Amino acid sequence: MVATQAKRADAQRSIAAILAASVECLSRNPEASVSEIAKAAGVGRVTVYGHFPNRADLVDATFARAIENGHAALEAVDLEGDPREALARLIDSSWMLVDRFRSLLTAAQDALPPGRIRTLHAGPMDRVERLVERGRAEGVFRTDLPVFWLVSVMHNVMHGAADEINAGRLDADDAGDFITATILAAFSTP
Amino acid sequence: MVATQAKRADAQRSIAAILAASVECLSRNPEASVSEIAKAAGVGRVTVYGHFPNRADLVDATFARAIENGHAALEAVDLEGDPREALARLIDSSWMLVDRFRSLLTAAQDALPPGRIRTLHAGPMDRVERLVERGRAEGVFRTDLPVFWLVSVMHNVMHGAADEINAGRLDADDAGDFITATILAAFSTP
DNA sequence: AGTAACTCGTACACGGGTGTTCGACAAGGG
DNA sequence: CCCTTGTCGAACACCCGTGTACGAGTTACT
Numbered sequence: 494m495v496a497t498q499a500k501r502a503d504a505q506r507s508i509a510a511i512l513a514a515s516v517e518c519l520s521r522n523p524e525a526s527v528s529e530i531a532k533a534a535g536v537g538r539v540t541v542y543g544h545f546p547n548r549a550d551l552v553d554a555t556f557a558r559a560i561e562n563g564h565a566a567l568e569a570v571d572l573e574g575d576p577r578e579a580l581a582r583l584i585d586s587s588w589m590l591v592d593r594f595r596s597l598l599t600a601a602q603d604a605l606p607p608g609r610i611r612t613l614h615a616g617p618m619d620r621v622e623r624l625v626e627r628g629r630a631e632g633v634f635r636t637d638l639p640v641f642w643l644v645s646v647m648h649n650v651m652h653g654a655a656d657e658i659n660a661g662r663l664d665a666d667d668a669g670d671f672i673t674a675t676i677l678a679a680f681s682t683p
Numbered sequence: 684m685v686a687t688q689a690k691r692a693d694a695q696r697s698i699a700a701i702l703a704a705s706v707e708c709l710s711r712n713p714e715a716s717v718s719e720i721a722k723a724a725g726v727g728r729v730t731v732y733g734h735f736p737n738r739a740d741l742v743d744a745t746f747a748r749a750i751e752n753g754h755a756a757l758e759a760v761d762l763e764g765d766p767r768e769a770l771a772r773l774i775d776s777s778w779m780l781v782d783r784f785r786s787l788l789t790a791a792q793d794a795l796p797p798g799r800i801r802t803l804h805a806g807p808m809d810r811v812e813r814l815v816e817r818g819r820a821e822g823v824f825r826t827d828l829p830v831f832w833l834v835s836v837m838h839n840v841m842h843g844a845a846d847e848i849n850a851g852r853l854d855a856d857d858a859g860d861f862i863t864a865t866i867l868a869a870f871s872t873p
Numbered sequence: 874a875g876t877a878a879c880t881c882g883t884a885c886a887c888g889g890g891t892g893t894t895c896g897a898c899a900a901g902g903g
Numbered sequence: 904c905c906c907t908t909g910t911c912g913a914a915c916a917c918c919c920g921t922g923t924a925c926g927a928g929t930t931a932c933t
Contacts, residue, residue: 501878501931526920537881542922607850635868641852642861645843653839660797662831671832678825679869691901691908716890727911732892 508544510534515555516597523600527551552604557613559597563590564617572620576628580680581673583624584651588672591648592655592665618644628680635682647676698734700724705745706787713790717741742794747803749787753780754807762810766818770870771863773814774841778862781838782845782855808834818870825872837866 500508514534518525527548531538545551570586572579601610621644628634634643654672657663663671690698704724708715717738721728735741760776762769791800811834818824824833844862847853853861 503879503930507880527922528920539882539923540880543879546922548921638861638864642847642865645847646840646865649839649843650836653835657832657835671828674828675832675836675869678871678873679865681868683868693899693901693909697909717892718890729893729912730910733909736892738891 504544507534507536507540510536511541511544511551512555512558515551516559519552519555519597519600520594521596523596523603525600549604552600553609556597556601556605556610559594560613560617563594566590567617567620572624576624576631576633577677577681579624580628580677583621584647584673584676585669588651588654588668591651592658592668595652595655595659621647625680632682634680637683643680646679650675650679694734697724697726697730700726701731701734701741702745702748705741706749709742709745709787709790710784711786713786713793715790739794742790743799746787746791746795746800749784750803750807753784756780757807757810762814766814766821766823767867767871769814770818770867773811774837774863774866775859778841778844778858781841782848782858785842785845785849811837815870822872824870827873833870836869840865840869 511530511534514536515525515530518530518533522529527541528538530551531541534541541551545554567583567586567590570579570582572583598610622640625634625640625643629636629640650672654663654668658665658668701720701724704726705720708720708723712719717731718728720741721731724731731741735744757773757776757780760772762773788800812830815824815830815833819826819830840862844853844858848855848858
């Protein structure tokens with residue numbers, strides 16, 4: 494996040510290229526090899542190892558970066574007002590990210606130690622939880638199920654939508670509405 | 684499904700042992716090697732290749748068998764009467780299977796050609812779809828979302844519950860109720 | 874301009890999995 | 904009882920990925 498100091502401009506360019514290629518490759522194929530990523534970055538394989546000790550560390554950095562970017566985009570969403578409308582807005586901005594980074598996520602699941610993903614996810618997660626809690630306090634969201642479960646349902650429905658889109662069974666134009674209609678119904682107090 | 688004819692009793696025993704070990708190993712580790720499975724079956728690795736040309740074919744057979752067993756168990760569930768109650772009964776019997784074969788599923792996703800899983804899944808899928816359609820016809824399930832989407836939601840919520848259980852965040856005793864409460868709310872006509 | 878940092882390609886060692894072959898040795902079926 | 908069918912272990916060839924080492928060449932900072 495802070496500019497990597499004491500590194501030559503040369504190296505910084507390489508790192509940027511590697512990270513850019515990494516996010517692109519891993520988003521296409523979660524098992525992309527280091528050679529593949531290096532080639533896509535226009536860089537020698539050895540150079541990659543010069544900046545990232547492991548493949549795991551590279552995946553970690555790539556994933557962390559993607560989360561950071563996504564989080565920044567999501568923070569622009571206004572969560573004030575009617576919780577249902579706020580949730581709809583949040584879903585609208587979120588599901589595309591879930592779709593885009595679907596493959597990168599599985600890469601992270603393979604390469605990163607358990608729990609690491611959740612740690613990186615903590616930031617974006619918090620905002621969702623807070624919104625759900627506010628909705629419960631205002632009586633529009635159900636309180637007979639724990640918050641973590643509701644958040645999990647939201648994640649999984651979005652993830653499922655991404656799979657359906659990827660399989661060609663769901664039109665991307667419909668996804669947002671479908672998810673919103675489903676989640677609002679599932680969250681509403683009975 | 685039909686008894687493998689023209690095979691010696693010896694070989695049939697081996698095949699059974701391999702399949703049993705395979706389902707057990709792949710349910711623990713989706714990337715279990717052939718050696719591992721052979722060892723667990725108390726059989727030489729070569730013997731496995733004597734019955735299954737590929738690792739992929741072995742996974743296919745294992746997965747198909749698991750589906751078959753699960754399907755048989757699910758067919759015992761009574762789907763008559765109030766669609767909501769029928770759905771609750773179906774969920775109650777289904778989610779444990781999803782949980783148990785969670786890992787085997789990812790093994791299949793890695794090893795099998797795309798679409799193959801869906802083909803194997805077709806049997807159990809049909810019953811769910813028919814139930815949902817009946818619920819819609821009777822006015823208790825929503826019709827503003829396509830059936831395939833509702834079925835997908837149900838799958839993903841169950842799958843998500845399995846993940847939460849596996850991560851130690853969800854008590855298995857709660858899972859059934861949580862899933863049912865969520866899905867019924869999501870399916871009900873608004 | 875000179876020095877330290879960086880990159881590149883090749884090559885190597887290593888581990889791991891897959892699928893096949895071979896020969897010797899049981900064990901079932903007719 | 905004999906012959907087919909299986910099984911076993913070891914060995915082999917193969918492919919692929921990871922991580923490291925080396926030496927030569929290039930690029931940036933001061």
